[in-house]
Amino acid sequence: MLLGIPCAIHPDPGLSSSASSCWGNMMDVVLLHGLLLLLPLAALLLYRYNATFHYFCKVAFFNCWIIAMATLLSPFAALRGRSVENMKLLRAAILPLKHFYGIKMQVWGLEHLNTEELYVIVSNHQAALDLMGMVEIIPDRCVPIAKKEILYMGTVGWASWLSGIIFVDRYKREDAINVISQTARTMQREKFRVWIFPEGTRNQDKSMLPFKRGAFHLAVQAQVPIFPVVFSPYWDFFSSKEKKFTSGTCTIQILPKVETQGLSSTDVPRLTDTVRQAMADAFAEMSVSCCEDQSAEHPQHPHCAGVGAGAGRGTGSPQCEENTTGTSN
Numbered sequence: 298m299l300l301g302i303p304c305a306i307h308p309d310p311g312l313s314s315s316a317s318s319c320w321g322n323m324m325d326v327v328l329l330h331g332l333l334l335l336l337p338l339a340a341l342l343l344y345r346y347n348a349t350f351h352y353f354c355k356v357a358f359f360n361c362w363i364i365a366m367a368t369l370l371s372p373f374a375a376l377r378g379r380s381v382e383n384m385k386l387l388r389a390a391i392l393p394l395k396h397f398y399g400i401k402m403q404v405w406g407l408e409h410l411n412t413e414e415l416y417v418i419v420s421n422h423q424a425a426l427d428l429m430g431m432v433e434i435i436p437d438r439c440v441p442i443a444k445k446e447i448l449y450m451g452t453v454g455w456a457s458w459l460s461g462i463i464f465v466d467r468y469k470r471e472d473a474i475n476v477i478s479q480t481a482r483t484m485q486r487e488k489f490r491v492w493i494f495p496e497g498t499r500n501q502d503k504s505m506l507p508f509k510r511g512a513f514h515l516a517v518q519a520q521v522p523i524f525p526v527v528f529s530p531y532w533d534f535f536s537s538k539e540k541k542f543t544s545g546t547c548t549i550q551i552l553p554k555v556e557t558q559g560l561s562s563t564d565v566p567r568l569t570d571t572v573r574q575a576m577a578d579a580f581a582e583m584s585v586s587c588c589e590d591q592s593a594e595h596p597q598h599p600h601c602a603g604v605g606a607g608a609g610r611g612t613g614s615p616q617c618e619e620n621t622t623g624t625s626n
């Protein structure tokens with residue numbers, strides 16, 4: 298008896314037609330079971346030995362995680378209504394992801410953000426993986442500005458809206474400018490901070506894109522300082538072009554604040570250039586140490602050890618906080 302099919306194990310040359318169809322059924326079932334076993338095995342082997350398949354599996358897992366978390370958590374977030382406090386849920390949902398991917402996070406200069414004042418954070422934007430870095434350092438009462446398309450991503454959009462994420466339509470400049478001007482007013486009134494990616498889109502090149510000016514107008518209009526944040530290049534562990542996704546280290550450097558008190562809109566172009574230059578310099582230094590890390594037999598946080606130009610720049614005493622150690626932490 299195989300899966301309820303009463304059948305002889307061996308075909309008999311003198312079998313009746315019903316017995317031979319029974320044998321056929323049994324072979325079908327055996328083949329089906331074989332296939333069911335082989336498919337996961339083939340997937341496992343592909344995952345292990347084919348970098349492209351590995352990449353797509355990891356990206357798919359990332360997206361599924363975000364969708365699952367957004368779906369699970371948005372009813373809880375909805376109980377509170379649209380509130381920046383829901384960002385804590387979003388943060389808790391994304392924090393464990395680094396463990397699955399074996400991404401080690403190093404944070405320098407976190408002490409800069411430990412201030413009661415309101416501010417605008419600007420950071421480079423390499424990939425959706427930036428979310429993992431964001432949640433490492435995002436302060437209380439801080440919301441990102443995101444492209445409007447995210448709002449239409451089902452439960453992800455709903456969860457993002459409930460968390461107070463501010464959406465801009467990049468294809469309607471006036472509308473986007475209005476949203477930013479309104480944000481400048483509400484951030485003071487409702488006491489929240491804002492995180493903007495001034496490149497305006499994802500970029501995995503060796504240098505940062507020219508910066509859009511919205512973040513700087515926002516900081517000037519709200520008369521709050523800007524904290525530039527630089528994510529080290531991902532290229533030793535992630536590349537969407539090369540379909541590469543391995544474990545690795547991401548360093549996040551928080552640069553000293555840039556004041557905007559007394560500045561007006563005419564100062565925005567210069568302010569934008571100053572901040573971009575500081576971030577580009579930090580990114581270039583991190584690129585060098587990122588390559589050194591890759592080749593070193595025993596990487597030892599070169600910036601903490603003072604190796605590499607500009608270590609802990611502007612922080613007085615370079616401070617290094619290692620938030621995670623690989624998957625085992």
Ligand SMILES: CCCCC/C=C\C/C=C\CCCCCCCC(=O)SCCNC(=O)CCNC(=O)[C@H](O)C(C)(C)COP(=O)(O)OP(=O)(O)OC[C@H]1O[C@@H](n2cnc3c(N)ncnc32)[C@H](O)[C@@H]1OP(=O)(O)O
Nearest residue numbers: 367370387441443444456470473477497509510511512514
């Ligand atoms: C609860 C459980 C949850 C589980 C998980 C759920 C969800 C997780 C999913 C998501 C989480 C959030 C993820 C966040 C990350 C998202 C990242 C992004 O989407 S990045 C893309 C969107 N962001 C941006 O585009 C921001 C940067 N862009 C700008 O700031 C732009 O300036 C702009 C306002 C959009 C306008 O764009 P434009 O191309 O026209 O830019 P320019 O800078 O060239 O400006 C042209 C012109 O206008 C002047 N200007 C700009 N802004 C202003 C202003 N505010 N006031 C006055 N004038 C302004 C600017 O100076 C230029 O003029 P000039 O050349 O004369 O100087």
Ligand SMILES: CCCCCCCC/C=C\CCCCCCCC(=O)OC[C@@H](O)COP(=O)(O)O
Nearest residue numbers: 360363364424425444449450451453497498499
């Ligand atoms: C009912 C509709 C259902 C739709 C389901 C959609 C599923 C969406 C899948 C996964 C969600 C992951 C979202 C992570 C968002 C991360 C933020 C991000 O990195 O956005 C990119 C944006 O900064 C810049 O965009 P571009 O580089 O200009 O492009």
